[in-house]
Amino acid sequence: MSLASVSWWRVFLHLAVRYYPPYSNLVQKESNMLLRNLVTAVGLAVIAASAHAQTVLKFSHTDQQQGARHAAANEFAKKVEQYTQGRYKVQVFCCSQLGNDPKNIEQLGLGGIDFTVSATGSYAPHIPSLNLTMLPFIVDSYAQGWKFYDESPWLKEQFAKAPPKGFRFLATWEAGFRNMTTKDPLNGPDDAKGKKLRTFPNEMMRWTLEAxxxxxxxxxLPEVYLAISQGAVAGQENPIDTIFSNKFYEVAPHVTLTNHVYSPIPxxxxxxxxxxxxxxxxxxVVKAAQxxxxxxxxxxxxxxEKVLAEMATKGAKINRKPNSEAFRKSVESVYVKAREKYGADVDAVLKETAAIRATVK
Known part of the structure; x- marks a missing residue:
C-alpha cells in the first residue's frame, strides 16, 4: 500500500465517522490496521533507502583511456565497490579531466578528489625526499624496482610522511622505465646538445636531463603532443605505455630506450x-589497491614489447641500443648535486639499490 493511498483512505474514514456514526467501530478497526500498514510502509522505505545509499568517490589521473593506469584504476573501482558491499562507488576521471598531476595531488590534500595515481616524483613537492626515487639508473630491471618499492626501509619511512601532508599511499602500481622520443635520432649525450626536451615538474629529472x-x-602532459608538432620542444621522455597511449611517437618518431629512470606510480x-x-x-580500500x-x-x-612492436608498425624508429655507458657517465654529477642537498638520504638510496642490483637480475 502506498503512502498516498493511505492518506486518501484516512480522509474517507474521517468523513464516514462524522456523518454516519454506526461506522465508528468499523473505522476504529480500519484505523488501527491502516496505522500498522503506515508504520510498515515507512519502515520498509527507510530500509530500502539505507540499502541503496552509496557514496561516490572521485579518482583522477592523467592517463588516456587506452593506457594501463586507466585499466588499473577501473579494476580498483570494481574492487572497492565489491569489498565495501556497495557502500562506495569509485568514479574514474582519466585524461587530466580534473587536473594534471600536481593539481590532482593538491586536490587530495584539500579533499577535492579522493584518489589519484602518479609517478613517485610527482609527490616530491610535498615530501621532498621522494625526489631521490627519480635518481638515474638506480635499478636496471622491473624485478629490482619491485624489490626496492616492496622492501626498502628508507622508502617505507618516506611514505609514512604522507598523512600529515593530506594524503596517504595505498599501494604502488606500475608505469615502467622512462625513455625518450625525439624528432631526430638520439644515440648519446652528444645528440642531446641544443635540443629542448619536455619533462614533468621534478627536480631530479630536470638535473638528469640537463646533465x-x-x-x-x-x-x-596534454600540451606535449602539440608542442612537439609545432617545434616548441624536440621531444619528451616518459614510460613506454605513456608514449604509446598519448601517441607521442607520431610527432617524435625516434624512440630511444634509455631506461634512465624507473618510474612506478603509487x-x-x-x-x-x-x-x-x-x-x-x-x-x-587498501585490499583493493594492493x-x-x-x-x-x-x-x-x-x-x-607488444607496444614497441605496434609503434614500429606505425612508423616509429626504435633505438634499442643507445650509448648507455655515455648516458650513465653524463649523469654522475647528479649524484654529487643530490648529496649536497639531501645528504645521507642519497647514500641510503644508493646503498639499498646497489644491494638489490647485486642479488636480483
Missing amino acids: MGFGVQIMP VAISEKTWQKLSPADQQA EVAPMARNLIRDND
Whole structure:
C-alpha cells in the first residue's frame, strides 16, 4: 500500500465517522490496521533507502583511456565497490579531466578528489625526499624496482610522511622505465646538445636531463603532443605505455630506450576521505589497491614489447641500443648535486639499490 493511498483512505474514514456514526467501530478497526500498514510502509522505505545509499568517490589521473593506469584504476573501482558491499562507488576521471598531476595531488590534500595515481616524483613537492626515487639508473630491471618499492626501509619511512601532508599511499602500481622520443635520432649525450626536451615538474629529472645535455621544458602532459608538432620542444621522455597511449611517437618518431629512470606510480587516497571511512572500509580500500598492484605491474612489463612492436608498425624508429655507458657517465654529477642537498638520504638510496642490483637480475 502506498503512502498516498493511505492518506486518501484516512480522509474517507474521517468523513464516514462524522456523518454516519454506526461506522465508528468499523473505522476504529480500519484505523488501527491502516496505522500498522503506515508504520510498515515507512519502515520498509527507510530500509530500502539505507540499502541503496552509496557514496561516490572521485579518482583522477592523467592517463588516456587506452593506457594501463586507466585499466588499473577501473579494476580498483570494481574492487572497492565489491569489498565495501556497495557502500562506495569509485568514479574514474582519466585524461587530466580534473587536473594534471600536481593539481590532482593538491586536490587530495584539500579533499577535492579522493584518489589519484602518479609517478613517485610527482609527490616530491610535498615530501621532498621522494625526489631521490627519480635518481638515474638506480635499478636496471622491473624485478629490482619491485624489490626496492616492496622492501626498502628508507622508502617505507618516506611514505609514512604522507598523512600529515593530506594524503596517504595505498599501494604502488606500475608505469615502467622512462625513455625518450625525439624528432631526430638520439644515440648519446652528444645528440642531446641544443635540443629542448619536455619533462614533468621534478627536480631530479630536470638535473638528469640537463646533465645529459638537454634543455628542459616543463609543461602539462596534454600540451606535449602539440608542442612537439609545432617545434616548441624536440621531444619528451616518459614510460613506454605513456608514449604509446598519448601517441607521442607520431610527432617524435625516434624512440630511444634509455631506461634512465624507473618510474612506478603509487596510488594515494585523500587523508580527509580516509578519516571518513570506517575501519572495515579502510581495510577494503587498501585490499583493493594492493590486489591491483600485481595486475598493473604485469600489464606494463608484459606489454612493453607488444607496444614497441605496434609503434614500429606505425612508423616509429626504435633505438634499442643507445650509448648507455655515455648516458650513465653524463649523469654522475647528479649524484654529487643530490648529496649536497639531501645528504645521507642519497647514500641510503644508493646503498639499498646497489644491494638489490647485486642479488636480483
